[in-house]
Amino acid sequence: MDAIFKEKSISATKQEFPSVFRQAIKGFEIITVNKKSNSKETVSIISTKHLEGMIGRAYKFNPVVEADEEGLGYTVALDEVMVFGDGDTLEEAIYDLADNLLEYTILYFEKPDFYMQIENRKGHYPYLRRIAGCTDKDEVLGVILECRTDLLQGILKK
Amino acid sequence: MPYRFTAGDLKKIARRLGLQKIRKKIWNGTNITGEFLQTYIHDHEDGVLVKTGTAKRQAEQMSFKDLEDMHDFLKDKKRRR
Numbered sequence: 001m002d003a004i005f006k007e008k009s010i011s012a013t014k015q016e017f018p019s020v021f022r023q024a025i026k027g028f029e030i031i032t033v034n035k036k037s038n039s040k041e042t043v044s045i046i047s048t049k050h051l052e053g054m055i056g057r058a059y060k061f062n063p064v065v066e067a068d069e070e071g072l073g074y075t076v077a078l079d080e081v082m083v084f085g086d087g088d089t090l091e092e093a094i095y096d097l098a099d100n101l102l103e104y105t106i107l108y109f110e111k112p113d114f115y116m117q118i119e120n121r122k123g124h125y126p127y128l129r130r131i132a133g134c135t136d137k138d139e140v141l142g143v144i145l146e147c148r149t150d151l152l153q154g155i156l157k158k
Numbered sequence: 159m160p161y162r163f164t165a166g167d168l169k170k171i172a173r174r175l176g177l178q179k180i181r182k183k184i185w186n187g188t189n190i191t192g193e194f195l196q197t198y199i200h201d202h203e204d205g206v207l208v209k210t211g212t213a214k215r216q217a218e219q220m221s222f223k224d225l226e227d228m229h230d231f232l233k234d235k236k237r238r239r
Binding site: 053067068070071072074075077082086099102104106118132 | 160177181198202209210211215
């Protein structure tokens, strides 16, 4: 069977870049390979909108809310990315979580090569990529709480 | 009665494991077995109590079996990891 995707060399991709760009926008995935290197590694060029749509559908957060055992407040955790936040109220805990998640996202994308080598953190990439695409904290809250609309409504009412 | 930790306890534990504060609340580093650890510690006064759900997550992220294990580590100053 012929390969469904054909690989292009770096020089061909460079020469044809305006056309490669237009193809990617239409939904094609262009796979580029360095034919001069022994490494079989490839790079895919795809539309950002397409990428964000795919990860937005596939990578959703499921926040876990835990009340302190002696009533001192709440912890809210996103086990998908090993991030949590806490506060004396649920609302404070969720805002703290959003802050911590943003901090981790910044750190992760400062050193993606480092985090991608760590077995229990490489899978965080698509989740954090969603957060990196947000333009403000409200949007971050929307992403974190999309499966917990009850919590989101509670925050928005305030 | 749950195991209780203060913000100061958590900072002590993190330092003993070789973690450093690298952002407002993020602490990370590599322990003596070469394992990368990262957790979040609030910059509260040292005496402020940490919520039980938070301490559980911090224990997991610093590679302790559970809160009891983290408590033992805090009390046993000779214990290495």
